[in-house]
Amino acid sequence: MKFKLGDFVRFVDEKREGYVTRIIDAQTLGVTDEDGFEIPVAVSNLTSVHGHGVVAEEIDVPKPIQVNVPGVTKIENGIYVAVATDDKVGNVVHFHLQNQSPNTLLVSLSTEKKGKYASAYHGIIASYGTSLVYSAALADLDLWPEFTFQVLVVSTADAKPIDPLVIRKKFRAKDFSTEQKALPNLKNKGWLIRLDDLVPVTIDAQKLKESFFKSADEKKMVEAPAKEIDLHIEKLRDDHHFLEASEILQIQLTHFQNALDAAIVHHFDKMIFIHGSGNGTLRDKIHKLISKNPHIKTYMDARKEKFGYGATEVVFK
Structure with a gap:
């Protein structure tokens, strides 16, 4: 067997x-x-022993969870791993891949440890569906392999196809440092970890502009951003103390791109991005993205008497 x-x-x-x-x-x-x-x-x-394990609650209609996500994203709500504890064996946790989006996901999960690869799961997860993909002993966290999730997003909507996602995740103690909470569609408590939070998000500003000419039922509303956008990580995430430098940078860039595209949709004349001075990495990345954007006329250091060299003002065409 x-x-x-x-x-x-x-x-x-x-x-x-x-x-x-x-x-x-x-x-x-x-x-x-x-x-x-x-x-x-x-x-x-x-x-x-068949018919035993951590299973999803029997509910008539799965409902999306309420999560803090950007107003416009490639995948509405997102893709999560719900790491659930086990009532009977306290040392074991079960990984449930949760599709909190209206799309269907074709997913494969592979693991890698010391150059050795193994296939752990492959299957189809319906919209707002959940699937058990892995189990492990929490005490052996340091011995867990690196996980690679490959995701193909299938949508029936009249929209541009979403590029396949490849999400690599090495789970660390910080992922389980918070208090266990009730998990959506599961009986057991545990931790909810977003997988696609670090996937760069891009918005087709022209498509969004065109949406304003559609009927009220068809129109996709985009909330106008503030005139000044503070990109300091403590303003964006409450759990920033547990994030690595690469994760922080990607979250800041995603927030920047969302705000920039929304400003273009709302025909802003100009706006300010507060990125701080620091080592200049975020500033350089932002300036590189701005310089390639066809909707931007010019950019400059914003009000040095107030921000020093820690903010950039963008002027739109």
């Missing part, structure tokens, strides 16, 4: 059961019991 990570199994020769949390080799599995101990067991000494 072939087992996979997350399977609930029972020992053949003794009264004990648990979850498969490690594949040691072709003949041996690591099984974590209800006391949280991982035991190496021969495959021949295990049998599957």
Whole structure:
């Protein structure tokens, strides 16, 4: 019999059961019991227990969760991993991939550890659907592999196709440093981690302009941004203390791009982006994006007496 990570199994020769949390080799599995101990067991000494595990609640119509996301995104709401605890085996967590969008997702999950790759999951996740994709022992967090999610977004709407997403994630202690909370569509508590938050978002400003000529029912409303946009990470994310430098930069650039495109849609004459001085990385990235934008006439340091060299003023055509 072939087992996979997350399977609930029972020992053949003794009264004990648990979850498969490690594949040691072709003949041996690591099984974590209800006391949280991982035991190496021969495959021949295990049998599957069907109909057991962490499952989604039975609900008539799945509803999207309320999350803090930009007003205009490639994927409405987003793609998340809900890491749920297990009632019976406290040391085990279950990874549920959650599609909080109106699109259908074709997903594959592979893992990599020390140059060795393995396929962990592949399947179709319907809009606002959930699928169990992985299980592991939380105590072995430092031993977890790196995860690569490949996502193809399928939409029935009259819209430009979304580019396939490749999301690489190495889970760290900071991902589980917050208090466990109720998870959407799941019975168990745990942590909700957004996967596509670091995927760069671009908006076709011309398409959005054209939308204003549609009927009220068809029109996609874009909220006008503020005249001054503060890109300091503490203004954008409450959990900024747990973010790495690369994550912070990508979040700031995404927020910048969303605000810039919205300003173009609303025919702004000019606006100011407050990026701070720091080491100049964010400023340089923003200036590079501005210089390539056909809707921008010029840009300059904004009011040095107020911002020093920590802000850029953009003048639109």
